[in-house]
Amino acid sequence: MRQKLSDEAKALALATLPNWHLSAERDAIERRLVLKDFSQAFAFMTRVAIAAEQLDHHPEWFNVYRTVDILLSTHDVDGLSDLDIALARRIDAFAADFGL
């Protein structure tokens, strides 16, 4: 069972994830990515999906054309855990590969 991040751990992690912000509604972090077109957006999502399977940790996301909105939270603890931070870092690395 994962542990919820403390407020201090959350602040420290977020300081190193400038593209992510806390959700206004939930104990979760969010990032919006705008890719070049739908094909790039779907290719990006495929890479995230493979990483999510490897981590056994999955995003909540919404895609319209070339925009991908991602929300990360750990359902098992109803809040943020280190797995969300790990997945956010993987997502940022993929985003960099796509020029974001």
Ligand SMILES: C[C@H](O)[C@H](O)[C@H]1CNC2=NC(N)=NC(=O)C2=N1
């Ligand atoms: C059994 C399996 O490990 C769990 O259901 C995993 C799958 N992916 C998950 N993803 C997310 N975001 N939160 C979880 O608590 C979670 N739990």
